Amino acid sequence: MTVLVVGSIVAGIAAGASGLLPPAYVGRVEAVIEGALLLVLLLAGVGVGRKREAWEALRRLGWRALLLPAGVALFSVAGAMVAGAVLRMPLREAGAVGAGLGWYSLTGILLTRIHSAELGALGFLANVARELIAIASIPVLARRLGGLAAVSTGGATTMDVTLPVVARATRGEMTAVALLQGTCLTLLVPLLLPLILHW
């Protein structure tokens, strides 16, 4: 997964910088991005729809199940704003990057479209970094702090990429919680990110 992610983006940057790509593709790159995104989102949706545990866990836990994703969304934005203050960048922009919650492809596209290519690139990279940090820290946090802290690091990615990591690190105990958090936050990102940027 990491190889696919890093390899594709690095190859794309190199190919784009070389100027050797056929103009027919370069001219339509926005349309290609749009089409590929919709395909990936459709397939991600199929993944959630097939996992009925996610919805059953929601019914069993009731409203309390929503405390973790709500807290993670709020404190991801707040944490990114604190980091943004350290970096002396506008708080709305830093908060919007944090509101990506690890969903780098959508964050990159959204920020590029509603702000600038520069913030799009930063949002993309920051959320790739978030996913990598989550993958690396979930096993450690599960041992030291507990399953909920481990799940929280993944943000929206606990629905897909980091789900198997959580499942193994918590011996399956946190799988449903992770699925629920990932599902809620995945649905939240397209709403929360523009809201933080434009509030």
Next chain:
Amino acid sequence: MLLILAAVLLGCLLGALLAMPPPLLPWLDRLMAAGLAVLLFSMGVRIGGNPQLLSSLPALGLKAAVLAAGAVLGSVLAAWPLEQRRSR
């Protein structure tokens, strides 16, 4: 934006309502990996085709790591009180 939400929700419906034959499932994963590769490659092309952006990438990487660390630490902080209540 509506298109994005519609795609996820349509996928959810398809996944919940259609019984996928098991031999099809690995192909869905492969299709998603291929779509992701095309998506990321094309996003890279857009960055690579923008020399101004490209030259700012090293500085951008450090900024990105700091923002990501802030978001992750915030998340762990949010989970902490829930974790305490759970273990009691």
